[in-house]
Amino acid sequence: MMNETTEVSLKVDLPGLPMKNPIMPASGCFAFGQEYADFYDLNQLGAIAIKAATREPRFGNPTPRVAETRAGMLNAIGLQNPGVDHIMAHELRWLERYETPILANIAGSTIEDYLYVAEKLSQDARVGALELNISCPNVKEGGIAFGTVPDVAASLTEKVKAVSEKPVYVKLSPNIADIVTMAKAVEQAGADGLSMINTLLGMRMDIKTMKPILANKMGGLSGPAIKPVAIRMIYQVSQAVSIPIIGMGGIQSVDDCLEFLMAGASAVAIGTANFVDPFICPKIIADLPQRLEALKLSTIEDLVGRSWKTCVTV
C-alpha cells in the first residue's frame, strides 16, 4: 500500500529522455512545436517527438492527404519536411527556449540517407535521442521493407547505432504478422528503446467519385480505431524485450494512457488527438496524478506492465 503522504511522481527516465512525465506528442502530429506553443507552455511536456527529418527537403505527397474514418483518420503526408539542415538551423534552434527533451524522428529512402541524418542529428546537443522511423507506409521508395523484414530492420538499426552519439529508439510498424520477432531483432541490433505503433495501412473510397479519397490512394490509419492493436502489440513485445517502449496509437484520454502503461509502455506519445484538441497533452498530464492515486500507485513505474507482471506488493 502506498503511504498516504507520499507524493505521486510522474517522472520517467528513459534513455536520452529524462521526462518529468510520461507524455509526449507523437512525431508528425506536432510539427516542431511552434503551432502548439501558441496554446500552452511546451515545458509542460515530458518530451517532444519532432516531425521526421530526411536528408533533403521533401514536399511529400499530393493532396488530399487526409481522410476521416470511424474513430480514426488516414494520412498520406509523405514525410514532408524541410530537410535535416534546415531543421537544425531553424526548428531545433527555436526549440532551444524549452528544456523539454527532444526525440528526433528520422526517415529515409536509403540506408545512406538514414545514416547521414542520424549522424548529424545525434551530434546536435539539443537532441536527446533518435527515433528511427522504419515504418512509414507513405514512403514508396522502399521504406516499407525496412519495417516488415526483421533482418533489414536490424541491420539498419545496427548501422544507425554505429554512427549515433545518442540513444536510438526504433519505431515499429504494425503492418506485420509477428511484431515480437521484429522487436527482438532490433533490440539485439542495439536499439535503446522502441516506439510503437506507427499507423496501419488503410484506405477510403469517395462514394461520389468512386475513387480513393487520398491522392496517394493509401494512407496510415491513426486514432482510437487502432488502439486495441497497439495495446496488443505492446503487451506482447514488452514481455519479450528489456528495452523501454514509448506507446502510442489512439490515445485520447488519461485512461487510454493508463491502458498503454499497464500493457507495458514506459511512456506514451499522443498523435491524432492533438488535432482534435490542441490542449490534449497538458490535459492528460494534469489528469494523471489523481488517476494514479485512485489506483493506489505512487509512480508511473508501478504501472508499467501491470497487466502481465506477477503482482508486486506496492
Next chain:
Amino acid sequence: MMNETTEVSLKVDLPGLPMKNPIMPASGCFAFGQEYADFYDLNQLGAIAIKAATREPRFGNPTPRVAETRAGMLNAIGLQNPGVDHIMAHELRWLERYETPILANIAGSTIEDYLYVAEKLSQDARVGALELNISCPNVKEGGIAFGTVPDVAASLTEKVKAVSEKPVYVKLSPNIADIVTMAKAVEQAGADGLSMINTLLGMRMDIKTMKPILANKMGGLSGPAIKPVAIRMIYQVSQAVSIPIIGMGGIQSVDDCLEFLMAGASAVAIGTANFVDPFICPKIIADLPQRLEALKLSTIEDLVGRSWKTCVTV
C-alpha cells in the same frame, strides 16, 4: 449511360453461390441463422455464411469473450461450435427451409481436421461453397500459422481443394505484412474465391483491475474501426488476382457496402453490425437499388473495382 427504363439488378453470381443480392451475414456473427429468423425471412439474404465448423464439438475460450473498443469490438469466442456432424444433422437441416445459398466456414487445428470437415461439408447438398478460415486469431494450436505464411496457406488450400466437391473460398487474415503475396499463393493453389478480412488481433485492459478484459487476453478486432484496413487490402488484392472477393470488415450501412464493391469486392459480408441492429442485412439490401440508381449503374458488377478499373462507359 444507363437506359432510363432498365431495372436495377442486384444479382451476383459467385462460384457455388448464386446470390440474389451481394449481401450475406459474416461467419460467426449469425450462428446458423435461427436467431435472426425471428426477425426476418432469411430468404431475403444473398447468402449465409455459417459459424465455423470443426471436426469435434468445441466449447471455445473462457469468458469474458467480448470487449468493446472505439468503433469496434474484440472477440475471443474460440470457435465454439457443436462439431461438423451435429451441424449437418441439425443446423443445416433446419436451414433447408430456405433457398439461400450457404457458405460453410470451416476451421481446424491440424490439416487432417480441416480435410475431414471440408470433405464432409462439401458433400452436403445444402452447402454451396466452403470458406476456409485460416486466420482465426483465437485458435492457439497453430491456426495463426496457416494465416500468415503463404506457403502453408497454399498447401492447405490445395489439399482442401483436392477433397472438396464444392468451390473453396479462403478467408484471409489481415495480421500480415503482405496480403497480396498471400492472396496470390492461395489463388495459385486453386482457391475459387477469397473472403477478407478476418479480424485484426487486438486487446483491451480493464482500467480498474489493470488486467486484460478478455479471459483469453487477446481477441479479434471487428467493426467500423477496421474498415479502412479491409478496403485497402481488397483494393490491393482485387487488382492482383482474378478470383472473386467477398469483402467484409466494419460494414454498417449501404454506403460502406458500396465502398467495398468499389474497392474490388464482388459481394460483402456483414458481421458485427448484426449485433447492433438485427435488421441490418435486409435494411442494406433494401437501400441498394436506389444507391445504384443514384450512381447511374444498373448492376452490382458495374460497381466492382470501380476505384481502380480504367473507366468503362456504362
Next chain:
Amino acid sequence: MKQVEKMTIIKHRCIAENIYELTLQGELVQSIEEPGQFVHLRVDNGYETLIRRPISLANVNKKAKECTLIYRVEGEGTTRLSLKCVGDRVDVLGPLGHGFPLAAASSGGRALLVGGGVGVPPLYYLSKALKQRGIQVTHVLGFASSAVAFYEEEFRALGPTYLASVDGSIGSQGFVTDVIRKENLAADVIYACGPTPMLKALEVSCPDQPLYLSLEERMACGIGACMACVCHTQTDPEGSSYKKICKDGPVFKAGEVVLG
C-alpha cells in the same frame, strides 16, 4: 416476440449514488413474458458504445405500455444513458432471455428473493408478480452501503425485507447469506440475482430448496448468435456442452450451469 423499438423515456431519475431509474414507454412492453427477462439497449447511434447494453426489467406496466429499468453508472454506456432526458428515445432490443419461473412457487407458498447490488432490480418485478399469484414473498437485499441502496420501501410494501451492507451502514453488517442464516429464513423456493460470489454462496448454503439464479456475462448480440455469453453445464463442466446466458438464461436452476 422480441423486437427492436425506439422507446420513449417518460421518467428518469437518480435514486441512489450512481443508480438511476429509467421508465420507457412503447409497444415492446406487450411482449414481455416474465420477470428476469432483460432488454438490450443501444445507448446512442455513436461509435463510442458500439454494442448494446443488457439491463434487466425492474418493473412492467402493460396497461400503460411502460417498463422500468434500474441501472448503475458503470462505464461509458451507462454514463451516456444517464444523460438522456424525458422525451428522448432509446433504441431497445427485447424482451430477451428466459426469466424466473413463477410456477416454481405455488399459491400460498413462500418465496425468498435474494439480491445484491444491481442484481436487486429484477427482483422487484418478480416480487410483484409472485405476490399477485398469492405467494408470500420475503426479500434479502445486499448493498455495498446505504448510499447505493434503493427501493427499500418498495420492497417492504410487498413483504418482509431484510437489508445487509458490506459496511453496515444500512441493515445488518455482512452478506445476504449471513442474514439468511441469522434470521433462519426458510422458503419453498429461492430466487436470486447478484454478483457471482453471492450466487455461489447461496448454492452452497441453501442446498435443499429449489434455487433459481440469474447470471451475468459480457454480451454482444444478446439473442444467442455470437456465443459471447456461454457457460459450462454442471453435468459436463469441462466438455463442450453449454448454455447461452442471453438466450437459455439469464435465469438458471441452481445445479444446471457452472458459475463463472
Next chain:
Amino acid sequence: MKQVEKMTIIKHRCIAENIYELTLQGELVQSIEEPGQFVHLRVDNGYETLIRRPISLANVNKKAKECTLIYRVEGEGTTRLSLKCVGDRVDVLGPLGHGFPLAAASSGGRALLVGGGVGVPPLYYLSKALKQRGIQVTHVLGFASSAVAFYEEEFRALGPTYLASVDGSIGSQGFVTDVIRKENLAADVIYACGPTPMLKALEVSCPDQPLYLSLEERMACGIGACMACVCHTQTDPEGSSYKKICKDGPVFKAGEVVLG
C-alpha cells in the same frame, strides 16, 4: 489569439436547400482579425466525426460577440451540425488563418468580390468590411441553381450584385467569369472564393488586377502542424517549397501558390 471555446448557438436556420446559417456567441469572436479567416468545428464529442471541420466566417458582430457561419450539408459532420439547436454548444477552434487583405483596396477604390457556392459566405463579411472602409463593392455570385442560392438581398444591400447559375434558374446562365466578361466588370482589386476551377478561370481571365484567392483543402489540425493542407508555390511548382492553406492561407495572392 486562436483559442478553443464551447460557443453557444444563438440562431440556426436553413436558408436554402441544404444550406444553413449558424450564429454562434462567445469570447473567441473578439480575436477575429479579418474576413477570410475560418473556424475549425468539432461537431460533437463522438468518434464518427473525429476531426474538426473548417468553416469560414460569414459575418462577425464583435459587440454582440457573435459570428455567423453559412455551410452546406455535405457529409456526416455537417449533417450532424445541422441537427443542433439554439442553446446547444459547439466546440470551436479559431480564429484561424490569414484572410483577405483589406488594405489591398484603398478608400474610394473599387473591389470586385467573386464567389461560387459555399465560397460565397466569407465574401459577405469581406464586403461589409470593405464597405465600411469606403470601398465600392461589386459582387458576382455563382450558384448551381436558384434552390441553393442565398444571401442575394444581403449582398445587394452592400453593392451591385450579379448572379450566375449553372442551370440558368437564377441570374444569368453560365459561370461567374462569363458575367465578368459580359458585364465588363472592372475593379482595382478582385477577391474570390469558390471551387478551384472557378479560381483558375479567374487567374486566367483577370491577369491585370491584384487578385486574392481563398483556397480549400482537406484539413486535420487547422493550425499548421500536420501538413495535410499544403500547396506548391508558383516559383517552385515541383520543388519542396510550400504554403499551408490553414496557416499561411486560406487567402493567397494569385500567382503565389499552385492551384490544386
